[in-house]
Amino acid sequence: MAASDNAGAPEGAPAHPSPTTHSSPAPRRPSRSPLPGGRFAREGSRVGQVVKIGLLGLFTALGVWAVLPLYIGENWLGIGLVVAVVGLVYYVYLSKRSVPAKYLVPGVLFLMVFQIFPVLYTMSTSVTNMSDGHRGSKEQAVSAVESLSxxxxxxxxxxxxxxxxxxxxxxxxxxxxxxxxxxxxxxxxxxxxxxxxxxxxxxxxxxxxxxxxxxxxxxxxxxxxxxxxxxxxxxxxxxxxxxxxxxxxxxxxxLRVYDESCDCVTDAETGDVYTADDERGAFYNDEGQRLPQGWQVNVGADNFARFLFDPSFASSFFSILLWNIVFAVAVTGLVFVVGLAVALTLHVPKMRGKVFYRVLVVLPYAMSSLAMYLLWRDMFNTDFGVINQVLGLRIDWFGSVWGARVAVVLANVWLGYPYMFLVATGALQAIPRELGQAAQIDGANPWQAFRHVTLPLLMVAMTPILVATFAFNFNNFNAVWLLTRGGPLFSDNSTAGATDLLITYTYRLAFNEATAQYGYAAALSVMIFLIVSVISVTSLWRSKALKEVG
Amino acid sequence: MSVDTVRTGPARHRRGTGTRLSLWATRLGWRHVVMWVVAAFALFPVMFVVSAALNPLGTLSSSQLWPTGASLDNARDLFSNTPFTTWYANSLFFALTNAAVTVLLSALAAYAFSRMRFKGRKVGLIGLLVIQMFPQFLAIVAIYLMFSSIGEYYPAIGFDTRWGLLLVYLGGALSINTWLMKGFFDTVPKELDESAQMDGATHAQVFFRIMLPLVTPVLAIVGLLVFISTINEFLLASVFLRDTEAKTLGLGLYQVVASSRNANFGMFSVGAILLSLPTLIVFWFLQRFITEGLTSGAVKG
Missing domain, CATH: 2.40.430 (Periplasmic binding protein-like II)
Structure with missing residues (x-):
């Protein structure tokens, strides 16, 4: 604490009061060693200065390291960016003004480069046809077509x-x-x-x-x-x-040569003429066959229109969206009910073994969730799984649509309820016990007292937590991917599975299919963003979070 | 129920053993029964993984809920057949570094948001909330494409490297955690840092010597949350780390059971327990902060 800290105030000044004692002035302690600099030094301590110079030097070295490969690659825009960032950092930390920026710049730089930029990049990719075979420019596609033949x-x-x-x-x-x-x-x-x-x-x-x-x-x-x-x-x-x-x-x-005058590729062997289609980003011949090497073009809202209106894509998109909502609601609701019930069961004075129970009940939360998902996957195994073994069943959990869905929800309730239990316990302790007792004296039965007195008070504290839990589960990639990988796949459509969430579907389209569909996957990401923000904004609007900012 | 049943009546002072027992049953007894059921539900997967780890045969089909033997064969297999120590070191590297740097960056920003008034403060705070709706893993396609070209210029931070993935993780350092911290910073009386500044302390001295020691609980809870979420992170890591040697323990375990599910289950179980060990340890040391930290965020809303 500051009061006992040796490096607190300059000589002769009162010691820093601690928060618990700040109403009573602390005694003067002239014997304390003075803070280097004190009130007359505007630069702070010498150690601080040395650290600052050292960090700036390190940062400059990093900047030089970053410029070298860009220089070799003749990427002038990249060099400009690096120089600008280094310059900004120098300005912020050497000028006397802009104090808040000194504290915000490190985090904000990371946020800009690795979160905000990727988000914008996702949005710009979502209106292109970028995918395997449509990655580069038209010139690159032409040279690939020619040199490969x-x-x-x-x-x-x-x-x-x-x-x-x-x-x-x-x-x-x-x-x-x-x-x-x-x-x-x-x-x-x-x-x-x-x-x-x-x-x-x-x-x-x-x-x-x-x-x-x-x-x-x-x-x-x-x-x-x-x-x-x-x-x-x-x-x-x-x-x-x-x-x-x-x-x-x-x-x-x-064999295949591009001719600029007709904007087409002629195959010398077969005599086929492939004409460039700048809307679809590929060369097509008269029969509608295309060359595999295409280029990236802007397709506008086509990706979005595809999963909203194209019959085959729309049906899988909407069935995944529906299950995604059901999953998030079911997990959030069940986790809340179980967690609250356990908290209420333990919410009684003088219960023997309370700490013991609490440790046991919280255990799933303290285990690594990644490992536990993989464990649950094997516990649901049809032939050897411990669940079928103990219950004497032979259910093919992950083979049937509803078996897989029940299994996914069950495993997530196991992993999620301890968190709700912890939060509910804390919130219950903040509610005076007398309120419920007073209601009972007035003739309410225990359920009525809980329903009309305790629960409304509890919900004030729990609502933001429930919204956050919902948003988390809406995009809970691990919960589905590690258990079922989104499966079982519907037989009529090979890309959508019965337990797929939008995020696992996106992942599969971009990284787990034979041809990666980046543009389409990016459009799905943007859709998820829109859905989550609509849900969160409407529910947060009623809570005070946004009003508290001022 | 949270409410004690208050019984009054003439027989109150002369209750027999039977009455006392039934009173105990209605007041506390059923609670113990419920708790045993919940504890059984909470414990059975943990028991299963422990007994599978000790199972001498090491297969899924031979694993029972109760331990059938006690052998360290599975652990030995895990250490000799897989680059387990490298995986473990990778996981701990990501979790520890990300937690430490995130706590620092977040605390710096929270200090500015809590103590200073500047142009763009409100926009910044709301912006942090808004960006939460677009979590990093949603931008996975863009991050992948971005690092495909970054890797060409800087192989040291490209795919399969520790630093590249760490940089991506740090992009999420300013997040809802910054809000949590800012809320906690707000509860520290302003007079403290004002008096220090009167005494000539610079803003940096106020931050490092006065604020940070006072907000240790929230630093601990944010560190814990980041540590746990990093060690369990799968999506970004799976896109980034494809080389067997570069993997984290979670990805490695996924690979162990993906290749041969039944036969490697014993090895997987040992790995699962070892992966849970760091989280169990942080939980144990930080338990007094956990309820406080979680609910202080809750009540603030």
Whole structure:
């Protein structure tokens, strides 16, 4: 506490009163060591200054570290941003004004970059057709179409190939390090060929070391062989370089060539003409067949319209939405009832073993919920699960629609009620016991006294908690994904499951399907946001939270 | 019911054992019965996971509610067949660092919101509430796309790295927790920091030496909540950490039972208990703050 803290006030000043004693002035303590600086120093303590300079120095170093790769990649906008942020931090911490900003900047910077920016990015992605096959620009799609149709011709030049990546060997972008017959090494990526400086080339033509690239071992190349087959380096005017095996590459002619005058791609082998469709972001021929490489285009509200009006998508969207609401309401309601009932049972003076019961009852809340979901999943196992074993049943819990739903709700009640019990216990203790007793003396039975006196008082404290619990369960990804992964899938529609919440559905569309549908998944995220905010705002409107701000 | 039944009557002073017993049954007895039922419901999964962890056969099909043996084979398998220690270290790294930094960032912001009046304060506070409706994991697609390109420039914070995921977690540092803290800061009398400032203390000294020691309970509760939610976080981690070595314990356990559900159940059970251990420990040490912290937020509304 401040009163006993040695580093409190400057010499001669009264010691800081503690909150419990601040009504009675503390005695003067001239013997205390003075605070460095005191009232005449505007800069605070020397230690503080040193820490501040140290942190600013560290931050500058971070800024330099951040600029270097951007400079190599010639990303001037990125450099501008980094410089602006470093400048802002310097301004905030070196100027005498803007004191609140000194406290807000660290948290707000993180919030901006890793929450607000992703939210805006989600919104802008939600109006595009971004998905596998529609990731880049039209130019990228054209060069991919051309270079992937490259075939070997009689006079094709050959190269010695070294496969490398930018960054991580498993996930980094693939590049080809190519050594031609003269022994000159160059680097080729999805954008084309460029010179390779500072590389070590063996006599065989293999590159063993190159600045900025990670050379892959044969095993690592093998792991990415699928990508390798679809990788080609465009070399302009309908030519490109493709790999042939793991250590040679050849430059050949493209079968499919883009012609700007007709905005179309002609296939030299079949004679098919694929015309660009800028609304759908792909090349289509007369029969309506498309080339797999497309580009990202703005589709406006199409993604939203799709799950609102397209019959097949709308039916799964609305059935998931309905179950999502039912799930959140059921879990919140049951958790509240069970938690409150337990709290009321223990809410009695002089009950033996109260602490013991409390510890046992709170135990599920203190366990790791992630591990417990996985545990419950196996407890519901049809053949070996302990639930069927103990009850002597043979229910296929996760195989049937309602079995899975009951199981998901049950597991969540187990995990959720201790929290409600804790909150309800605290709220009950704040309500004077005499109120209920007075009602009973006036002739109310215990239920009436509870229903009309205790419960309304309790709800004042519990309503915000219930709203928060509802909002949490509405998006409770772990609760469903770790138990059922959203399944069982409806037989008529392969993407929607019986226990799917909107968030698990979004996750599956973006990360667990054969072709990732980022644009559509982002549109679903925006829909969830709209639904949750409508529900929360209407319910919070009545509570005082928003009015208290001033 | 919360209300004691008050019995009055002429026989009050001369009750027999039978009456006393029935009185006990109506007042307290049924409560004990209810509590035993609830405790059984609360305990049986925990008992099952403990007995499965000790089960010498280590399969789901041979696991019973009651322990059938006591062997450490499952623990040995877990340590030798999986990178368990790396997973555990990763989990603790994320949980501890995120909790510590979040508490610091949140307390800094709460101090500004509670003690200073500035332009944009109201907007900032309401904005924090609004952004809660768009939790980070909803933006998972954007975060994924964002880090696909960040990883190209900075492999050190790309996918499969600790720092990248930690940065994402820290994006959620200012949240409803800041509100909770601000509410608690508001209860500390303003005279305290005003008198310190009169004595020449700078705003930073007031914050670190006067405010922080006084708001320890709310720092503890926020730290606990962040710790628990980070150690149980699955969605963001599963998109970020795909390499086996980079995984957290939760993701690792998911993989252990995903590959072979029946056979690895013993190993999973040991892991589940060990994953719960840190949360149990923080709970034990912070229990006196828990009810207080949770309900102070509740009553404030």
């Amino acid at each position: 490259v075939t070997r011709t009689a006079d094709s030049p050959e190269y010695v190939l070294t496969v490398a990546t930018v960054g991580d060997p498993e996930t980094g972008e693939l590049v080809f390090l190519l050594t031609d017959a003269e022994g000159d090494a160059r680097v080729g990526d999805a954008d084309g060929l460029s010179d390779l400086g500072g590389a070590t080339v063996e006599d065989s033509g293999k590159v063993t070391d190159a600045f900025g690239y990670t050379i892959l071992t044969p095993a690592e190349v093998n792991e990415r062989s699928g990508e390798l087959e679809e990788f080609a380096v465009p070399t302009g005017s309908g030519a490109g370089i493709r790999s042939s095996g793991l250590s040679t590459a050849y430059e050949g002619r493209a």
